Amino acid sequence: MHNFQALFDYVQKLSGEMLSADDKQVFIAHFKPKKIRKRQYFLQEGDVCKYTGFIVKGAAKTFTVDEKGHEHILKLSVENWWLADFESFYKLTPSRFNIEALEDMEILQITHGLVEEFIKPIPAFSAMQNVLSQNNTIAAQKRMQSSISQTGEERFQELVNDYPHFIQRFPQNLIASYLGLTPETLSRIRKNSSK
Amino acid sequence: MHNFQALFDYVQKLSGEMLSADDKQVFIAHFKPKKIRKRQYFLQEGDVCKYTGFIVKGAAKTFTVDEKGHEHILKLSVENWWLADFESFYKLTPSRFNIEALEDMEILQITHGLVEEFIKPIPAFSAMQNVLSQNNTIAAQKRMQSSISQTGEERFQELVNDYPHFIQRFPQNLIASYLGLTPETLSRIRKNSSK
DNA sequence: AAATACGCTTGATAAAGATCAATCTATTTT
C-alpha cells in the first residue's frame, strides 16, 4: 500500500505529530485508493459530493459552466491537496460545481461519515485539519483581496510568484479562467508584460 | 456581565452544545470587554493582530489602501462575527490590513495564546470552531466564484439576496468597494437595474 | 446658523477586458 505514504507524510507534516502503526491501519481501512483517468469526472454538477479524495498523483479542475457555456475555474488541485466541493461534501447538498481530472489521477477517497467516525478521532488528523483550515482561510483571503483590488496583470504576476509550478503544469487557458480572464486577455497581458 | 450572553448564545448555537456554568466562567475570565468608537482603528497595517474580538455590538471594515490611496474593503463585520486579520492573528506576522470601526462597537477580545490554552479545551468552543471553519470555507468559495464569473451587477444582486441587511446598514460606497467596484459604477448599476 | 464633510449622482473620457473571427502550431486520435 505504498500510495498511503504520501497521505501519512502529509498528515504528519501539517500536524507536527506522528502517526502510530494503529493510526495508519485506520487510514488504510477506511480510505479507498481510486484511479481517475484524464477527462473523467470526479463530481458532476447537481450530484452530491459524497467523497473527498487525497490526491496522491495527478491534477484536477473545479469549475462551473455559465449560461453561455463558458467554463469558470474555481480551483486547480494537485498532489497533496484534498479534492471535493466542500459545501456539498459537508452538507450533502447537490453541488454547483464539476470536478474533472486534467491528468490521470490516483486518489485516496472517503466519505464524510467515515471521516467523522473513524479518522477525526485520530489526534494528528484533527490537528492537521486545524492547520489546513487556517491555511485555507489565509489563502482564500489573499485571493479575494487580489480579486477586488488588482488588475489581471497584477493577479497573474502574483500567481507566477505564489504558484510557479501551476504555470508550468497547466495550459494558459486554464490559468486564465482561474484568474477570471479570457485566454485572449491573458495572452495579451503576457505579451505586454514581457516588454 | 450581560454582554457575554451574546457570545454564549453564539457558541451554543453553532456548536449545538450547552456551556456549563464553569465553561462560562472560563470565558468571562479570559475575554476582555472593550469599546471601540466609530472611526477608531482595531488594527493598523504593519501591526500584528494580537487580538480577535467577538462583536457584541457595532460594525467594522477590513481594508487595504493601494498606491493611489484608494481603499479596498475585504470584509464588513457585524454583530456575532469575529473581528481579526486571521493571517496575522494565527501567525503573529505584521498585517497587510486595517480594521476600523464604522460604528461605536462593543467587543470581547482575547489573544491567540489564551484561546489555545483556555478556550479551545472547552468542547463546545472547539465544535463551534469546526462549524465556523466550514461556513467560512463555503462563503469564501461562493464569493470567489462570483468574483471570477459574474459581472458587477450580478455580484450586487447576489449581495442583496444573501446579506440584505448590509445594504441597509452600510453606505453605498462601502458596498461598492466590497464588491470590487467604484462608487460611481455601483450607482450606475443600480440606476440601470431598477429599470 | 454657517461651515464642513460625507455620500450619491451624472457626464465625459479613458482604460481594461470580452467577444468574435481567423490563423498557426503542436498534439492526439484514428
Added chain:
DNA sequence: AAAATAGATTGATCTTTATCAAGCGTATTT
C-alpha cells in the same frame, strides 16, 4: 500518414468598469 483536436496568438470591435470633474443634498461639526 492523415485528420481532428487543443491551445496560443492576433486583429477588430464592443462592453464593462475606472477615472476625473462637477454638482447636489443631508448630516455633522463648530
